[in-house]
Amino acid sequence: MSIKGAILPAIAIVGGLVVWMEVIVPQGQQKLLDDAYTKVVQDSEQQYEIAKRQGDKMAVCVQAMGVAAAHLQAKDEQGYRAWKSREAEDCASAGMPRVGQ
Known part of the structure; x- marks a missing residue:
């Protein structure tokens, strides 16, 4: 294989890696982050409901915060x-x- 023949595949590989690192990976990371936020919100709301069932008004206030x-x-x-x-x-x-207030 000549040098010219090797350059085009190398450019394609590097270009693919750049696209993967700059576009695909950050999108996947954002999805993971969004999923984590959703889980934290759900867990917080479940903790609030537990506190509310226990009837401790101060605990309910803190959980609402x-x-x-x-x-x-x-x-x-x-x-x-x-x-x-x-x-x-x-x-x-x-x-x-x-x-x-």
């Missing part, structure tokens, strides 16, 4: 707003004043 934080970390603005509202209700029920 955790769920809101999980939604914020996941960049889920709608979920964050909904849980901040629930947090305000639960914390008021527990006698916890809201900072800045």
Whole structure:
């Protein structure tokens, strides 16, 4: 095989690796990250429900804060707003004043 004959396959391989490293791998990493955020949100909501069933108002307030934080970390603005509202209700029920209110 001549040098010219070897250059084109080498360029194709390098090009393929660049596409793989710059496009495919980051997309896979983003999916893994999104899946992790989803799992954290689900776990936080399950913990909230457990606390709510136990009836400890302070624990419910704290767990609502955790769920809101999980939604914020996941960049889920709608979920964050909904849980901040629930947090305000639960914390008021527990006698916890809201900072800045």
